[in-house]
Amino acid sequence: MKNFTSVHDVPQIDALVKKALAYKADRFKDKTLGAGKRIGLLFLNPSMRTRLSTQIAAQNLGMEPIVFNVGQEGWALEFEDEAIMSGSTVEHVKDAAPIMGNYFDILAIRTFPSLKNREDDYSELYIKQFIKYAGIPVVSLESATLHPLQSLTDIITITECLNNTTPPGRGEAGGKRPKIVLTWAPHVKPLPQCVANSFSQWVNAWGKADFVITHPEDYELDEQFTKGATITHNQDEALKDADFVYVKNWSTFKDYGKIYNNDPEWMLTNKKLATTNNAKVMHCLPVRRNVELSDEILDGPNSIVTQEASNRVWAAQAVLSEILASQK
Numbered sequence: 001m002k003n004f005t006s007v008h009d010v011p012q013i014d015a016l017v018k019k020a021l022a023y024k025a026d027r028f029k030d031k032t033l034g035a036g037k038r039i040g041l042l043f044l045n046p047s048m049r050t051r052l053s054t055q056i057a058a059q060n061l062g063m064e065p066i067v068f069n070v071g072q073e074g075w076a077l078e079f080e081d082e083a084i085m086s087g088s089t090v091e092h093v094k095d096a097a098p099i100m101g102n103y104f105d106i107l108a109i110r111t112f113p114s115l116k117n118r119e120d121d122y123s124e125l126y127i128k129q130f131i132k133y134a135g136i137p138v139v140s141l142e143s144a145t146l147h148p149l150q151s152l153t154d155i156i157t158i159t160e161c162l163n164n165t166t167p168p169g170r171g172e173a174g175g176k177r178p179k180i181v182l183t184w185a186p187h188v189k190p191l192p193q194c195v196a197n198s199f200s201q202w203v204n205a206w207g208k209a210d211f212v213i214t215h216p217e218d219y220e221l222d223e224q225f226t227k228g229a230t231i232t233h234n235q236d237e238a239l240k241d242a243d244f245v246y247v248k249n250w251s252t253f254k255d256y257g258k259i260y261n262n263d264p265e266w267m268l269t270n271k272k273l274a275t276t277n278n279a280k281v282m283h284c285l286p287v288r289r290n291v292e293l294s295d296e297i298l299d300g301p302n303s304i305v306t307q308e309a310s311n312r313v314w315a316a317q318a319v320l321s322e323i324l325a326s327q328k
């Protein structure tokens with residue numbers, strides 16, 4: 001693996017999941033793989049889980065992580081080629097990225113979308129410019145349209161739950177495919193589509209589940225990610241018999257970055273959960289309690305959000321391990 005920016009960088013999802021679970025069982029099994037190597041973690045936007053789990057993952061492999069909060073502490077970066085830099089940007093990525101390419105062996109970047117211009121955001125200019133100019137492997141820590149480390153974690157967590165179901169449930173052992181539902185939830189702010197896009201892309205590529213996406217009208221996601229899923233505006237219908245419910249807000253894609261709906265009826269409650277197959281409830285976090293997800297769900301027995309967030313370490317470790325192995 002050279003870069004890790006989407007599911008397309010992964011030749012075999014299940015092999016990567018297996019690798020991550022092996023690190024969960026023995027975190028120091030490859031503790032010298034990254035000895036003498038450095039990873040730069042660049043944050044243009046806030047983060048808790050991604051920032052901490054990726055540092056821990058790198059250290060478990062013997063690498064030295066260095067965090068740089070570019071968004072707050074760095075020079076304002078310009079990403080457009082041929083820009084006349086007479087405005088607020090101070091340094092071009094063309095100048096900054098090769099320097100980082102000399103300082104580090106791997107570069108990881110978090111860069112949210114602007115949610116102002118769909119074409120710009122969906123061109124993934126920022127991460128592509130880093131790939132073009134850094135000359136070292138680039139890992140997405142959530143980009144303008146995708147969050148692949150989160151989605152890998154989500155598949156790891158689902159796999160773990162299916163493996164731990166006794167008697168055999170809907171995993172491979174049980175024969176029946178699990179039903180995974182991605183449901184939109186209300187929020188007070190327009191949020192990126194990244195997590196929903198990426199989760200859809202990975203579940204579709206994984207191909208081992210019946211995948212249903214439910215959201216209000218006008219919240220359709222980009223088809224390039226959702227193609228293959230069943231899409232419905234009827235949340236009650238979608239939730240029936242679900243084994244996993246993935247909750248996430250996103251802003252509109254077509255009329256880009258807007259809030260068209262804030263109906264609290266879309267928030268998952270125990271009453272709604274009762275129609276599922278005792279579904280596990282997932283969310284990438286951070287979550288706005290009692291707006292996006294109710295206390296009763298988050299504090300109840302079906303929530304696996306803490307397990308999910310904890311698994312971020314093993315996802316990051318598996319990805320860094322693959323990149324280090326291909327540098328040998």
Ligand SMILES: NCCC[C@H](NC(=O)CCC(=O)O)C(=O)O
Nearest residue numbers: 142189191192194195284285286
């Ligand atoms: N990294 C995980 C989610 C990040 C981001 N959430 C947020 O910005 C939440 C902000 C707030 O709740 O104000 C998102 O949805 O893509």
Ligand SMILES: NC(=O)OP(=O)(O)O
Nearest residue numbers: 047048049050284285
């Ligand atoms: N889920 C996730 O990426 O969390 P952070 O934004 O805190 O990194």
